[in-house]
Amino acid sequence: MYRIVQKKTLNPQVKLMTVEAPAIAKKARPGQFIILRVHDEGERIPLTIAGFDRAAGTITIVFQEVGRTTRALGQLEEGDSILDFVGPLGIPSHTEGIRKACVIGGGLGTAIAWPQAKALHDLGAEVHMICGFRNKDLVILEDEVRAASDRTIITTDDGSNGVKGFVTDQLKALLAEGNEYDVVIAIGPLVMMKFVSQMTKPLGIRTIVSLNPVMIDGTGMCGGCRVTVGGKTKFACVDGPDFDGHEVDFDEAIRRSSMYRDEEKQSDEMHQCRMGGLSNG
Amino acid sequence: MADMSLKKYPIPEQDPNQRNKNFAEVSLGYTEELARKESARCLQCKNKPCVAGCPVQVDIPGFIAKIGQGDFEAAYDVLKSTNTLPAVCGRVCPQETQCEERCVRAIKGQSVGIGRLERFAADRHMEKVCEAPLRPSPNGKKVAVVGSGPAGLTCAGDLAAMGYAVTVYEAFHVAGGVLMYGIPEFRLPKAIVQKEIDDLRKLGVEILTNRVVGRAETIDELLDEEGYSAVFVGTGAGLPSFMNVPGENLNSVYTANEFLTRINLMKAYKWPECDTPVRIGKRVAVVGGGNVAMDAARSAKRLGAEEVSIVYRRSEEEMPARLEEVHHAKEEGIRLVTLTNPTAILDDGKGWVRGMTVVDMELGEVDAKGRRSTHAIPGSEHDLAFETVVIAIGQSPNPLIRQTTPGLSTQRWGGIIVDESTGATSKPRVYAGGDAVTGAATVILAMGAGKIAAKSIDELVRSSEA
Ligand SMILES: Cc1cc2nc3c(=O)[nH]c(=O)nc-3n(C[C@H](O)[C@H](O)[C@H](O)COP(=O)(O)OP(=O)(O)OC[C@H]3O[C@@H](n4cnc5c(N)ncnc54)[C@H](O)[C@@H]3O)c2cc1C
Ligand SMILES: Cc1cc2nc3c(=O)[nH]c(=O)nc-3n(C[C@H](O)[C@H](O)[C@H](O)COP(=O)(O)OP(=O)(O)OC[C@H]3O[C@@H](n4cnc5c(N)ncnc54)[C@H](O)[C@@H]3O)c2cc1C
Ligand code: SF4
Ligand code: SF4
Ligand code: FES
Numbered sequence: 001m002y003r004i005v006q007k008k009t010l011n012p013q014v015k016l017m018t019v020e021a022p023a024i025a026k027k028a029r030p031g032q033f034i035i036l037r038v039h040d041e042g043e044r045i046p047l048t049i050a051g052f053d054r055a056a057g058t059i060t061i062v063f064q065e066v067g068r069t070t071r072a073l074g075q076l077e078e079g080d081s082i083l084d085f086v087g088p089l090g091i092p093s094h095t096e097g098i099r100k101a102c103v104i105g106g107g108l109g110t111a112i113a114w115p116q117a118k119a120l121h122d123l124g125a126e127v128h129m130i131c132g133f134r135n136k137d138l139v140i141l142e143d144e145v146r147a148a149s150d151r152t153i154i155t156t157d158d159g160s161n162g163v164k165g166f167v168t169d170q171l172k173a174l175l176a177e178g179n180e181y182d183v184v185i186a187i188g189p190l191v192m193m194k195f196v197s198q199m200t201k202p203l204g205i206r207t208i209v210s211l212n213p214v215m216i217d218g219t220g221m222c223g224g225c226r227v228t229v230g231g232k233t234k235f236a237c238v239d240g241p242d243f244d245g246h247e248v249d250f251d252e253a254i255r256r257s258s259m260y261r262d263e264e265k266q267s268d269e270m271h272q273c274r275m276g277g278l279s280n281g
Numbered sequence: 282m283a284d285m286s287l288k289k290y291p292i293p294e295q296d297p298n299q300r301n302k303n304f305a306e307v308s309l310g311y312t313e314e315l316a317r318k319e320s321a322r323c324l325q326c327k328n329k330p331c332v333a334g335c336p337v338q339v340d341i342p343g344f345i346a347k348i349g350q351g352d353f354e355a356a357y358d359v360l361k362s363t364n365t366l367p368a369v370c371g372r373v374c375p376q377e378t379q380c381e382e383r384c385v386r387a388i389k390g391q392s393v394g395i396g397r398l399e400r401f402a403a404d405r406h407m408e409k410v411c412e413a414p415l416r417p418s419p420n421g422k423k424v425a426v427v428g429s430g431p432a433g434l435t436c437a438g439d440l441a442a443m444g445y446a447v448t449v450y451e452a453f454h455v456a457g458g459v460l461m462y463g464i465p466e467f468r469l470p471k472a473i474v475q476k477e478i479d480d481l482r483k484l485g486v487e488i489l490t491n492r493v494v495g496r497a498e499t500i501d502e503l504l505d506e507e508g509y510s511a512v513f514v515g516t517g518a519g520l521p522s523f524m525n526v527p528g529e530n531l532n533s534v535y536t537a538n539e540f541l542t543r544i545n546l547m548k549a550y551k552w553p554e555c556d557t558p559v560r561i562g563k564r565v566a567v568v569g570g571g572n573v574a575m576d577a578a579r580s581a582k583r584l585g586a587e588e589v590s591i592v593y594r595r596s597e598e599e600m601p602a603r604l605e606e607v608h609h610a611k612e613e614g615i616r617l618v619t620l621t622n623p624t625a626i627l628d629d630g631k632g633w634v635r636g637m638t639v640v641d642m643e644l645g646e647v648d649a650k651g652r653r654s655t656h657a658i659p660g661s662e663h664d665l666a667f668e669t670v671v672i673a674i675g676q677s678p679n680p681l682i683r684q685t686t687p688g689l690s691t692q693r694w695g696g697i698i699v700d701e702s703t704g705a706t707s708k709p710r711v712y713a714g715g716d717a718v719t720g721a722a723t724v725i726l727a728m729g730a731g732k733i734a735a736k737s738i739d740e741l742v743r744s745s746e747a
Contacts, residue, residue: 024497044454084490086452087493088497219452221521228530233529238680238681252530256532258532
């Protein structure tokens with residue numbers, strides 16, 4: 001069992017938790033993730049390692065409540081325990097030789113992008129960060145992001161916080177200013193990553209995206225997380241989750257990510273109605 | 282006087298049309314009476330040809346004689362003295378190519394039902410006896426085992442019995458390896474595997490789940506920082522193979538590993554009470570001809586598929602699956618589409634499967650390995666309709682351990698290279714066995730390798746003390 005030592009609500013749907021997992025904390029590096037299971041009938045779901053404290057032996061996760069498992073997780077409190085918590089999985093992000101980077105987080109992708117920005121920043125790179133949200137209520141980790149970047153641009157689709165518009169517009173503006181990036185790192189919805197990659201490809205700017213397909217084991221055993229990169233089948237859990245955005249077959253990834261949409265909806269509705277029943281009875 | 286009837290006493294089974302709708306065990310096992318009758322078919326041969334066919338040399342006439350005498354617990358003790366997991370082996374060993382193939386009774390008629398009798402004695406012990414195994418006195422030495430499949434569990438059990446403090450590191454949230462996440466409940470009830478694992482814990486073996494060696498601790502760290510005298514690697518062959526045909530990444534194309542893991546380990550058959558779903562569709566194709574293919578096909582049927590086909594490139598005779606599994610699958614209404622090979626998986630236009638293009642095959646000459654070659658018949662391509670495709674054409678070892686363990690030599694295809702007589706790898710104090718060494722094989726071979734390594738590790742530790 002893995003004890004929750006801290007819980008914070010970042011916005012109505014997004015929570016941060018710090019969890020005791022010394023063996024993982026000892027080895028974790030930015031870009032890696034864990035897989036957890038909340039209870040015995042539960043699904044295994046992957047979440048990015050948003051932070052780690054080797055001395056305290058803890059791992060920080062930030063998650064959005066989108067379905068059955070993330071909602072069940074959100075109901076746990078400080079002092080409660082998570083049943084299973086395994087990691088660190090995946091290949092750490094490459095940080096060598098990067099002097100200037102533009103890191104883009106789309107919505108919750110900000111939580112995944114932030115530790116990567118922080119790692120680069122700590123290594124002395126110049127980091128520009130663009131974080132896009134639908135509206136001001138969904139903005140997360142603003143202070144953390146500002147602390148980890150030399151320049152921070154927050155965008156909202158409706159202009160309710162920061163600049164109005166999409167992250168790609170801001171990237172275009174930064175490039176137009178003459179910024180020369182060694183790398184653009186884009187993390188967020190697949191469509192956003194697709195558009196960023198399409199924009200940087202003709203300019204020849206190296207672009208890294210972080211893919212999050214459905215996973216089960218996270219160790220390369222099931223093949224459920226397969227994605228096509230450069231025409232070859234890769235397993236996101238062991239070959240990724242970071243990939244060259246110019247090589248990723250985004251259309252296939254988008255199609256595969258919807259595979260269980262009906263089941264997820266049904267499962268979540270049933271669960272919520274069961275919980276509703278409980279609290280009413 | 283031996284019972285000279287030519288056939289095995291039939292083992293009670295669930296009716297095929299009933300069982301293909303549930304996940305309860307197919308075979309119900311011998312009753313005491315049937316077991317004693319079957320045991321009387323054994324001639325108690327002096328030269329014991331059957332024993333030579335068993336990879337762990339179970340004293341077959343020995344345990345069968347005890348069953349005949351009605352001393353079932355003594356029969357169990359005989360089994361247990363060389364076989365760590367008799368309840369498992371009695372169920373899943375490919376007996377027809379091992380012990381039973383060599384049985385003299387098989388020359389005329391059917392062999393003695395060795396597997397069934399083994400299972401009977403083991404089940405009987407589990408039902409009636411619940412005393413904890415004796416804990417040996419500790420010898421003060423620590424050994425780490427990586428992977429909790431049959432190879433790792435056997436090695437851990439043998440070392441613990443010698444007094445070692447054994448810690449097993451397992452990547453998954455449950456121990457048992459393929460016995461838990463691969464072989465389905467209807468063939469090997471999980472409660473049986475769990476009981477064996479609980480017994481190991483009582484023996485003092487510590488099992489740490491959720492630990493991926495190579496990502497968290499490495500083998501070098503286990504040896505140099507954690508103070509283990511030796512490490513046994515029993516990480517299996519979990520990496521799925523693909524056919525490399527167009528359409529393999531369409532939605533509703535599964536590897537057998539994913540399909541069976543969703544069903545067995547994550548209990549997708551209970552969805553939506555359990556959270557993990559699986560997509561079945563009306564018509565399911567399973568590509569392959571081994572035990573894995575049979576298990577996937579029979580699981581699909583149980584989950585409500587109307588039509589399940591096993592698509593295999595050779596003929597039924599060449600199928601590597603256990604005879605009994607092929608027989609059971611056919612009884613349950615699984616279609617065998619043999620001498621057929623997929624060349625493409627077809628898109629329904631929305632990213633889901635609508636079928637496969639397949640080509641007819643013919644068998645050719647026998648090759649050096651004794652297998653008949655196959656050739657596609659030109660111009661025989663045609664389409665078959667399916668909503669789900671499960672690929673069960675083999676697995677190879679996961680690269681994680683070899684990528685993170687300097688000094689460990691492996692074959693080109695990924696198998697760890699060992700000295701077969703000791704289980705020693707190219708790296709000092711590191712031993713290996715099971716599917717991680719041989720590629721996908723059998724439970725009993727994995728156990729045999731675990732035993733050999735336990736013995737060698739003990740010798741290593743003793744010699745370094747001297
Ligand atoms: C490597 C990796 C890292 C991730 N890191 C984070 C993270 O740091 N924080 C976080 O909140 N989420 C992260 N995710 C996504 C997270 O795993 C999913 O949100 C989670 O599995 C949803 O489970 P659920 O049971 O709550 O919802 P479900 O009922 O399974 O799904 C509900 C909704 O979420 C969508 N969804 C399901 N699985 C995924 C997925 N893998 N990715 C995106 N959408 C999905 C479904 O389409 C559906 O609309 C990560 C995924 C991967 C693969
Ligand atoms: C569906 C199916 C049906 C089968 N049917 C039969 C049958 O009827 N009869 C038969 O004899 N054989 C059968 N087999 C084959 C048999 O199950 C295997 O040969 C046997 O389980 C191999 O044992 P093992 O201990 O080498 O590996 P496994 O059972 O594969 O166990 C390896 C364990 O190591 C863990 N692991 C891997 N990497 C790491 C790591 N880095 N760190 C920590 N842990 C790790 C894995 O999670 C796993 O639990 C079947 C196999 C399958 C898949
Ligand atoms: S362990 Fe397997 S091969 Fe050996 S006697 Fe038992 S069933 Fe036969
Ligand atoms: S060969 Fe057959 S009959 Fe002879 S001892 Fe073995 S099981 Fe009995
Ligand atoms: S999650 Fe199973 S192979 Fe990646």
